[in-house]
Amino acid sequence: xxxxxxxVTVWVKRTDAFPALRDELIGLAAEEPEGATEYEGIVxxxxxxxxxxxxxxxxxxxxxxxARPEIVLLRLSNDDDLDASITYKDERxx
Numbered sequence: 379x380x381x382x383x384x385x386v387t388v389w390v391k392r393t394d395a396f397p398a399l400r401d402e403l404i405g406l407a408a409e410e411p412e413g414a415t416e417y418e419g420i421v422x423x424x425x426x427x428x429x430x431x432x433x434x435x436x437x438x439x440x441x442x443x444x445a446r447p448e449i450v451l452l453r454l455s456n457d458d459d460l461d462a463s464i465t466y467k468d469e470r471x472x
Contacts, residue, residue, distance in 0.1 A: 382426040383458045384433035388440060389451035389470070390421045399448055406439040420450060430456065441466055 386407075390399060403423060404410055411423040427433040437454040444452050444467040452466040 382428045383456065384427040384430055385424050385453075385455040385457070386427070386433055386437045386440065387422065387424045387451060387453045387455065388449065390423065391448045391450060392416065392419050392421055393448055395448055396421065399443070399446065402443065403440060406442070407436045408439075437464070437466065 388403060390396060390403070400421075400423070407425055409425065412426045413424055415422045425433075425436055427436070433454055433456075437452070440452060443449055449467060450469050453468070454464045454466070456462040456464075
């Protein structure tokens with residue numbers, strides 16, 4: 379199965395607030411994430427789309443949560459044009 383060209387990625391710190399925040403993310407996105415992985419206390423949730431309009435719609439819906447300290451990364455990746463990717467929040471220690 380080919381990889382879809384648009385991803386919305388959210389990294390969330392696993393705290394006591396995680397279950398409620400995950401439910402809020404899913405409610406705003408209006409669908410379950412395509413996948414989720416956890417590494418060193420950070421849960422990576424991502425949604426994949428075949429068109430930019432859908433990806434932008436979900437990313438815009440999730441923006442309301444970027445002020446939450448548990449949100450580490452919120453990014454819309456455009457694999458067709460990496461320069462067109464948008465990072466809404468990035469607090470990774472790079």
